[in-house]
Amino acid sequence: MQSSAVNESQVVIDSQQESGHHGHPDHRMFGIILFLISDSMTFLGFFTAFLIYRAIMPVWPPEGTPELELLVPIINTVVLVASSFVMHKGQVALKKNDIKGLQLWFGITAVMGVAFLLGQSYEYFNAEFGLTTNLFASCFYALTGFHGLHVTVGVLLILSVLWRSRTEGHYSSSSHFGVEAAEIYWHFVDVIWLVLFILVYLLQMS
Amino acid sequence: MNIPSNILTLILGVALTLISLWYGQNHGLMPVAASQEASEVDGLFNLMMTIATGLFLIVEGAIVYSVIKFRRKEGDLTDGPPIEGNVPLEILWTAIPTVIVFILAIYSFEVYNTMGGLDPMASHDHQQMMAEETMESSQLLAMDNSRLALGLGQSPEGEQTPPLEVNVNGIQYAWIFNYPETGTVSGELHVPVDRPVKLNMTAGDVLHAFWLPEFRIKQDVIPGRESLLTFTPTRTGQYPVICAELCGAYHGGMKTTITVHSTEDYQQWIQDNTFAQVETDGDVALIGDR
Amino acid sequence: MEQVHPQRKWQDYFGFSTDHKVIGVQYLVTAFFFYLVGGAMAEVMRTELATPDPDLVQPEFYNQLMTMHGSIMLFLWIIPAGAAFANYLIPLMIGTDDMAFPRLNAIAFWIIPPGGIFFLCSFFVGAPQAGWTSYPPLSLVSGVWGEEIWILSVLLLGLSSMLGAFNFVTTILKMRMPDMDIHSMPLFCWSMLATSALVILGTPVLAAALILLSFDLIAGTAFFNPAGGGDPIVYQHMFWFYSHPAVYIMVLPFFGVISEVLPVHARKPIFGYRAIAYSGLAISFLGLIVWAHHMFSSGTPGWLRMFFMATTMIIAVPTGIKVFSWCATIWGGKISLNSSMLFALGFLSSFLIGGLSGVMVASVPFDLHVHDTYFVVAHFHYVLFGGSVFALFAGVYHWFPKMSGKMVNETLGRIHFILTFVGFNLTFLPMHPLGLQGMNRRIALYDPKFQAMNELVTIGSYILAVSTFPFLINIFWSLWKGKKAPRNPWRALTLEWQTSSPPIIENFEEEPVLWAGPYDYGIDTESVDGDEEVDDMLAEVAGSS
């Protein structure tokens, strides 16, 4: 236990502790997992609401809902799932202290994430229904929108990893919290998408 | 433990039981019971009061006794006996509440069933499922929600007098009662004594709740859905009808009355009100025949 | 101990500090401020309800006050107050120097004051008036901006409590001092584990519900609006999926406080350590599967009502284990009736009543009568005020010497207790018969036949309001002139008493020593070893130093 005498330096010390370099072991990964458990409950809430509507409404999707176009979402699904594997290669590269590899694979992942978001926007602009058309349409936008928000955050995380990786020695095979956190978050967003895709797109086909 | 203290415990136990039993019957907390359902609920409540009184006396007794008996003397710095647990005792106070809770749950279930709470699912839905069996299987899941009745239905027991049906509409801040048999529309509910009444309820704007304190029944009234409430008045008189779900600023003013008439008076009321609304006499004659 | 250790200065308490002790105190003071605000609203409501007519305030305004009172008391008083104790105590109790994520911790706190002020500002645009439950469709048609502010504030405060929960779980599970295994940590930590699990699993679902509600309100969707084909009952399910667990989020930390306070002031080990620890987890597990008991008379089919009735009633078993164990803890002890102990006993006796009425309302046929009446209002004030608030005051009196380094004035503390206890029962006991007799809740105007009892309630609430003054005077007076507190005034065994009062910045001068379990009162520990330091502490606890 350090006995710092200067009051003002406390903030500095604290923040050092937080980044795990000083004194305590690093518990941030544990915290991230707690966060993801929590976040998955949000989606669980949305999904359950969706399923309840589906179960109790006499006609579902409500009459007059146009067929959902499947081509773009399928491409999107493939892109997103593939990006998880691409991203993992980046992490593996880092474990071998290959920063260039990390940057390459994470860069590709970010591009794929952006591609997903573009596909999503394309879908939004070309959909034949608006947010308030009917209950199904509202659910569609709420669910995909909330997920899209997560993808956006994920892309930003990846970009910030890329930004930091430019600093010599910021990430190494032994210090890679940011990389791992971004990755596990990305996988999480990916899995959520698969569930969402099944619920919103596939279950509507009869 | 020596014998005198055992006797004391015994006396205390008997006194506790007697007090609980007495208070459970004589708390006088409920308003008059004006329906079959109400007496059922009161029976249940009396049992719960008995149990609650007993538990209350035991726990509060233990606290008060400890505070008086086990006080630290001034200057006494020693600790109490290092007792960290007692397995049989702990099993006992896990088991007893478990048993109590099971009894309460089963009794409540019985009362609820007698009140007809399980009827809408048992009968109403079943018919619907039969009707839907002919449809495509994928549509089976898509049960029509607006037809799914919620609330209290017919009691499985008792003679099946056809109930008097009244359609109830709740709007901010009034109740409107519609008698489909006669076309009577009223702002107050009038029913004959000793005949089951079935209310088909829906709301026009926001949630309301239909509450009859003297009948111990309540059911939310929901826009876009139908809920129902079946009960049998057993006591003539006039009782309040209260809206129990927050529905806006004048939620507190959303009240009316239910009048339970003798059978003759009820006919009279129907007659008066049907004529007042200039309905065809045919309907009235039909009622008279019943 | 000649070495000079840095102490916090008073300025630190007004800024962004990452010290868990500072944050704990900040939480507590902020929460208490909102208690006064929420309490003042209750007093206006009570004054209005002294007469049957809505003559003091307009009914709309009454509903605004009622909504704000409920929401403030829950989201800005009880939940942050629980977090206050957790922040202050967890690192000290497990012998570490801070939380796992100090900066996150500070952020979690600093969401609250702006969130609370923002919430209060809703009065300028017409505060929300659909009750703290905000059921649609009413919440969609009674003023857009007040409702939207309500939604945003609750989302913010929910976020804050989630950030706190991540921190608590990580700290408790990962940062205990080396020799402390999970079965020898103080029960308060156990109760915070149970609480945090509920926060982590429940709050996001509330967030989902509120986001959808917000869409309905602002964007014109119809998730919960029957007029557009939606279903208001879905909202109720989502809301209560969080808000039932929330009531345990509000009480479990204080169960923890009681488990700390009772053994110390009764000088006896806690009775049934493991039973208390695990029953807390059982409560939080069961708490996740009982939510529809708030919807017995709403759009729920019969079989569902029966299922939720059964699960709800079972909660009486683990809670009973706790209550009986606490009684057994004081039984045969050497009780000092100081302010802390008085409030702890007040908790025990009032919470019992609230719990018993809770099991009654869990019975569907009975709940069909009393749902949304003053009987329910009585139930939840008995568990919330009689439970949480009493235990909270017990905790404040217990740890005030540690937090401030000053002893409180016992006489004022006792006056505070007596006024609170009398006022509390006078306010909330008559609500039981009121509800049974037919007075529904959330009304500004009521049947004149209930006036006499309502007057009694109003008088009781004034006594409650008065009771806060001896407390406030006591706190300020003690801070200013109070006797200096020794490091261990109660001769307690948990680790927070092994450091100075108030603790130094890094909490402990040296690694704390686990020479006894947290509740080993009366157990002969002298023979543990001949360590001089331990002997010192032994002497301290035995009161001979």
Ligand code: HEA
């Ligand atoms: C701190 C908060 C808190 C706590 C701890 C509780 C505890 C309990 N509550 Fe309560 N409750 C609320 C806060 C709380 N509640 C609030 C705020 C509302 C209203 C919300 C609103 O509508 O605005 C509410 C409403 C509410 C309802 C809905 C009523 C209605 O609206 O119609 C129900 C119904 O089941 C209920 C049940 C229970 C039960 C069974 C417990 C149990 O946990 C109690 C268990 C404790 C004991 C039973 C006592 C000790 C046990 C023994 C001594 C053992 C032996 C006992 C027996 C065998 C009975 N509560």
Ligand code: HEA
């Ligand atoms: C922890 C939670 C908590 C606490 C502590 C309280 C405390 C009190 N409550 Fe509250 N109450 C709720 C939670 C709580 N309540 C909830 C959740 C609801 C439901 C809301 C809803 O239906 O949506 C409710 C509803 C509710 C109602 C029902 C309203 C209705 O249905 O119409 C009533 C009525 O009497 C009431 C009264 C009181 C009173 C008299 C107190 C007293 O204990 C308060 C005592 C007051 C003080 C201690 C403060 C006094 C201070 C001063 C006077 C000084 C002021 C100074 C400054 C502002 C600087 N409450």
Ligand code: CUA
């Ligand atoms: Cu209608 Cu309250």
Ligand SMILES: [Cu+2]
């Ligand atoms: Cu509940």
